[in-house]
Amino acid sequence: MVAPLRLGLAGLGTVGIGVVKIVQTHADLLAMRTGRPVVITAVSARDRTKNRDADLSGYAWETDPVALAQRDDVDVFIEVMGGHDGPAKAATEAAIAAGKDVVSANKALLAHHGQALAEAAEAAGRLIRFEAAVAGGIPVIKALTEGLSANRIKRVMGVMNGSCNYILTRMQSEGLPYAVVFEEARQLGYLEADPNLDVGGIDAGHKLSLLAAIAFGTKVNFDAVELEGIGAVSIDDIRHADQMGYRIKLLGVAQMSGRGLEQRMTPCLVPKKSPLGQLQGGTNMVVLEGDSVGQIVLRGPGAGEGPTASAVMADVMDIARGLRLPTFGQPAATLADAVPARSATPAPxxxxxxxxxxxxxxxxxxxxxxxxxxxxxxxxxxxxxxxxxxxxxxxxxxxxxxxxxxxxxxxxxxxxxxxxxxxxxxxxxxx
Amino acid sequence: MVAPLRLGLAGLGTVGIGVVKIVQTHADLLAMRTGRPVVITAVSARDRTKNRDADLSGYAWETDPVALAQRDDVDVFIEVMGGHDGPAKAATEAAIAAGKDVVSANKALLAHHGQALAEAAEAAGRLIRFEAAVAGGIPVIKALTEGLSANRIKRVMGVMNGSCNYILTRMQSEGLPYAVVFEEARQLGYLEADPNLDVGGIDAGHKLSLLAAIAFGTKVNFDAVELEGIGAVSIDDIRHADQMGYRIKLLGVAQMSGRGLEQRMTPCLVPKKSPLGQLQGGTNMVVLEGDSVGQIVLRGPGAGEGPTASAVMADVMDIARGLRLPTFGQPAATLADAVPARSATPAPxxxxxxxxxxxxxxxxxxxxxxxxxxxxxxxxxxxxxxxxxxxxxxxxxxxxxxxxxxxxxxxxxxxxxxxxxxxxxxxxxxx
CATH class of the missing domain: 3.30.70.260 (ACT domain)
Structure with missing residues (x-):
């Protein structure tokens, strides 16, 4: 039997526990499909005493994720803690320096530090993979980087924040104003502790900036994303749009034109009858347009324990199977500095x-x-x-x-x- | 510079010419993304004198695809000729025997001989890849084999024959009977020379049997697919279904139950408001359901020069990048003989x-x-x-x-x- 692939798991929140469950319940399936056992050897979280919905007794415990990332019995460091600086960044850097591959669900970290991390990983001959960071369970990074790898990408679009789509859908279906539905969503626990990450479009903007880097071979540039949240979307406009055959969505669009790279995460009208217009509730959708393939639409759950853990583990499985791609699909040194273009493309x-x-x-x-x-x-x-x-x-x-x-x-x-x-x-x- | 990946292309119909165009127009992009040049060295087709929409002058010509498959200057044999026996089969076998990797768009060949070919390829240490054989440009095999690799798959569904969906959509939208729309489609060139491959569900059944093998880790078993074409779908039923909130689709469903593996390619009613119900015209859609991820829906063009060539080239790119997976996602020897179950699952x-x-x-x-x-x-x-x-x-x-x-x-x-x-x-x- 080949040596097992040993995972060090930093973060035991919803996603981390989802990863534990997959590794524990599907050990045979994972080994069958990769040809080697996939095991967790060590975990890390802030509070060891917290009651968690999984048996962690077989794993070594590290309070410090940096120490976890450096353990000799860890091959792949999984970062599902979150936060774009602090421990997540330190631990990811430590993992690369210690010669580990990294699987991350951390869109904020990668949107802010993706280029530097990619360069460090490639210099060390290691991988950073982040399928779970964009659109949850939808294998969109794989579709873009690999499935459409022979296409010049023309445009990438998506509804990539389920909370915003839930709010807009409910405003539309129930005729309720933004403030009321926002408060409902907050009470249901659908929003981040800082809700502006959701409703301000920041979380979705992080995701868009990562897709744009892959799609256009450019350095990730979150600061150039034109961001506008959904707080100013009025129920009147939702109603009028409906009467004219449209829905309002918080839509991310990235496209390259002669004027540069456009990245927008803003409320837009889309035709009611289009796949994007039909998207209800918390589901995510990404639309990829390539010069040969035309339009590919991917739809699925954008968050949650199972879907996000599925994406984390898909990256782990790829590593176990020996797939070794650069972080953004091509070597970090070849990624271009795109000129940011603000909304250059005309539209109705x-x-x-x-x-x-x-x-x-x-x-x-x-x-x-x-x-x-x-x-x-x-x-x-x-x-x-x-x-x-x-x-x-x-x-x-x-x-x-x-x-x-x-x-x-x-x-x-x-x-x-x-x-x-x-x-x-x-x-x-x-x- | 690393050595180029050298392609031998058998079949210069629509898809083959699409492959030539991508290799010729995107040489830099392919090299950038894979780290090595991707070139065509030799091609093969029945008629050399035919006027084709591409410059083939730089390629060696073989009249016999078996000879092409055996050339020393070919690393990857691309089979886009079609036909489930005869030259396609002989050339694919010859390629494997000669130590070539194979990229195939041939659903019929794989549905009938997939297990034997997979065993031969694995014994020889070579690959067979066939993204283009299922749902055209949609990267569905990649999504299933890799993107959802940590899931136990519960059900796979799909509308995977664009011609049938075109006919059913047009019957519904125009109120025309089957025979009239069938004849239209035939005259527009939307149907195979033997139209029963399309309207009899055979082509879509081939595709379903391939997805089922990957999804459930079973030997491909096309003969066990319950096949029913669209010829008996009446305009009356389309109208009645519409009034009750449904659409009629030629829907493929594969699922594993306690009674065995169910594979159906039959007309079904689906809710109008579901993604499958909303699918119009020649577009394809595949729905993948995993135990962790939930439901993932993939939508895109199921045929045509660009989309199919995009899928062929995605497989080539994977090979160029060093990804080496077994034909059906796990070693051929581990694929189970599933008990075929005919429609065991209850439904309304x-x-x-x-x-x-x-x-x-x-x-x-x-x-x-x-x-x-x-x-x-x-x-x-x-x-x-x-x-x-x-x-x-x-x-x-x-x-x-x-x-x-x-x-x-x-x-x-x-x-x-x-x-x-x-x-x-x-x-x-x-x-």
Whole structure:
């Protein structure tokens, strides 16, 4: 029998316990499929006394994850602690320095330090793998890095934060405002301790930056992601979008154009009938577009014990089977510094604004749009039953317009003196 | 620079030319991602004089694919000729015997001879890979074998023949009968020369048998697939199903139960709102269910030059990168002989029948169902405007029933003497 692959597991939260369960219940299956036993030798977590839903008595215990990462009886260091600095970073660096391969579920760490870690790993001849860091149980990094490896990638899109999609779906289905559903989600434990990581788009932005690096062969650059959370999405816009055949999603989009690499994680309208538009609740979806393959859509659970542990263990299985790929699919030294481009690609836009009941009000708005080079595809005036005034809510769907032109027009609306409140513009991503 | 990976390409039809184009246009990308050049050295096809949409002048030509497979300047033999016997089989065997790795798009060959070929390849220390054989451009074999490698697979489902889904979708959207849409599809070139390979479910059954072998660690057993094509699907049933919230799909299902391995490729009802129900036209979809990950859905183009060549080249890239997995994900010698079980898993059923306008007719049918242990969830009587008689079309949706019980009840309906024509029963797959 070949030597077992020995895992050191840092982090015994939901995901860590999921990993323990797979290793314990599927020992035969893992050995059959990889040709060698896969075992846990040592674990680490802050609190040893905590009651956990797994038998850990057979494993050595390290309070310090750095010590775990350096143990002689560990071949693969699994980091499921989280946090983009501190112990997770120190332990990952220690593991590489000690000659261990690393499997990580830590999107924040990789989004912030991925390039340096990849370079260190490759210099040491070790691997960093992170399937679990993006879209939970969906094998999207494998699909992109390997399944579509012969394609030039044109665009990567995704709904990659289940909590945000849960909130937006529930706002839509129940007609509830953001604040109410946000509070529900918080009480149900669907949100991070700092909820802005979810609803501010940061968590999903981390994931997008990792996919973009793989897709376009560029250095991961989370700071260049255009981030806009869902806190400003109004139930009115969800309703109007629905009536016009759209859903609002927190959608990540990465694409390379002549102007550089665009990375956006922002609320967008997508057609109701598209796979992205049909995605309900906490499920994740990633859309990969390649020049040969066309469009591939992957859908599955984006979080949770089983799905995330499944992804962690898929990376472990690959290591056990001898697959050795660079962190981002090509050597770290060959990853390019992409010029960040902010929303260079034109798209149709949805716009909502409230016009004063004055002669010529609409003409003034239309003039702003025209002067910005934006033409109107659809316009609707919404009758508000029971409204106390005659002010009109007006919706536009524009033809494709450059984001800068939309920003320009939006900036000029105020000077017309015919608007009440702030106008809204939301990109309609063509999927 | 490391030595190039040298490809011998047998078959210069649509897929073969797609492979040539990728190798020629993406040489830098392939080398960057694998660390070595990937080149074609020799090609083979029946007719050298045929005008093809690619420059083949730099490649050696072999009229005999066996000779191609044995060339010293070929490392990987790519078989995109098709046919489950004859030259494709001989050349694949010759390639393995000559110490070449094999990349195949040939589902028929693998469905019929996969076990023997896998054993031969493993004995010779060579690989057979076949991502392109199942669901075209969707990296489903990779997702199943690698991405979900730490899961016990519970069920695999899929719409894996785009032509059948095109026909069923168009029947539904246009209200056209099968024969008309079949003829359209034939004239558009959407069907194989022997259309029964498509509409009889054989092509999709081949694919299902390959996925089942990987999913359940069993020897591929195409002969045990319960096959039923779409030729008997009526526009009436499509309409009735639609009204009750379902679509009819040619759905492949493989699952392991206590009674053995079930493999079905049959028309089924699926909920309209499910991803499978929403799948339109020629697109493919595969649903993978694992014990840890839950449900993963993959959607993409199931055929065509670019998508299929993308899948062929993904296998080539894996070989170039040094990934070496057994043909069906675990050593051929460890694949089990599964007991074939025919439709052991209970499901709800849709039934349609025309009852004579006689007192007690419905009671007799209900009695047959009751005696077979089948209970009724919904019943509808369809009014047929303008019908010349008072005979009633009756639809049932049953609660979950064992397929054998359904067959038993269907067999007894005739003896009641109250039916006109044959009753129809279609499984409702729970997705």
């Amino acid at each position: 836009y949805y716009m909502r604004m409230t016009l004063l009941d004055k002669p010529g009000a609409l003409a003034k708005i239309a003039t702003c749009l025209g002067e910005a080079g934006i033409s109107i595809d659809q316009m609707r005036q919404i009758n508000q039953p029971g409204a106390e005034d005659d002010n009109a809510v007006v919706l536009f769907v524009t033809h494709k317009a450059a984001p800068a032109d939309v920003a320009h027009a939006m900036g000029r609306f105020g000077a017309t003196g015919v608007l009440i409140g702030d106008p809204v513009a939301i990109r309609i991503e063509e999927v | 059923y849709y039934m349609r029948m025309t009852l004579l306008d006689k007192p007690g007719a419905l009671a007799k049918i209900a009695t047959c169902l009751g005696e077979a242990g089948i209970s009724i969830d919904q019943m509808r009587q369809i009014n047929q405007p303008g019908a010349e008689d008072d005979n009633a079309v009756v639809l049932f949706v049953t609660h979950k029933a064992a397929p054998a019980d359904v067959a038993h009840a269907m067999g007894r309906f005739g003896a009641t003497g109250v039916l006109i024509g044959d009753p129809v029963a279609i499984r409702i797959e729970e997705v």
